[in-house]
Amino acid sequence: MKAKFIINPSSGKQNFLKSIESVVGCLVLNQVVNQVDVVYTKQEGDALAEAKNIKKGEYDFVVSVGGDGTLNDVVNGLMEGGSETPLAVISVGTANDFAQYVKPPQTPEAFCKMIMEFKIRRIDVGRIDDRYFINRVSGGFGSNVGDRVSQESKAVLGKLAYYMEGALDFSKKGVETLKVRFDSMQFKGEREVISFMVLNTCAGFGMYRGLPEKDPDDGTLDVMIVKKMDLGQMPGLGIQALTKKMVKHPKVRHFRTERIRIESADDTDIVVDYDGQVFGKLPVELSVIPKAIKLIVP
Secondary structure: OEEEEEEOOOOOOOOOHHHHHHHHHHHHHOOOOOEEEEEEOOOOOHHHHHHHOOOOOOOOEEEEEEOHHHHHHHHHHHHHHOOOOOEEEEEOOOOOHHHHHHOOOOOHHHHHHHHHHOEEEEEEEEEEOOEEEOOEEEEEOOOOHHHHOOHHHHHHHOOHHHHHHHHHHHHHHOOOOEEEEEEOOOOEEEEEEEEEEEEOOOOEOOEOOOOOOOOOOOOOEEEEEEEOOOHHHHHHHHHHHHOOOHHHOOOEEEEEEOEEEEEEOOOOOOEEEEOOEEEEEOOEEEEEEEEEEEEEEO
């Protein structure tokens, strides 16, 4: 087999490159692959371009090595290029929301075993305007925290860097209320909200346990709207998030849909992120593309 590794050397975890060398060595020594091409990204857009340039049948599989942002770029490249090359994930980022759900192997030996078995699961991909996302789109409180955290903080502090940035954001601005309009077959209307999420899996903001069960191959997107609330109600929301009861909170609306349009109801600029990086501003059109990616799973 022939493999291509797309590696973001600036991803959050420190000293992960030695582990990648062990992974490649394990694959070669066990004669699982006979050729490995390795590419290190140097700037934004490199991972997308490398994945997009893969021709159909050129590689037996491609490996995304990095965090949620690197994976997002690789998925966008595969979707735009149309090669249908199977994808494997080695998560060395900070939050690794998607990896929390799919649970990729954590040792070189386990990764090598997964490739030997080559079990494929076809998973859905979300579309946001002319781009794609594998995990989530979000807006409102906490949505663009990851984009403001420095690479140095991610490397040293890990997930704590996100929580610290979120706490700093809260101390400066509090919780801002946004007027947002939603338009889907399942729900249409305007709401005053503090945040919203559109999810392809049940992992977001580093929270796996707090979100409803969601398979990324069911042909739908989960929409969660957190409505305006008093500060006194927020601790209760946090507790329910930790006990998988977040959707039962009276200020949370949850539904599943295949397509939705989200826009500002009062022309306020509302920033939206996708898979942990800034996408742009509302309005956005979101839809699901069923079983669009071939994911190699344990």
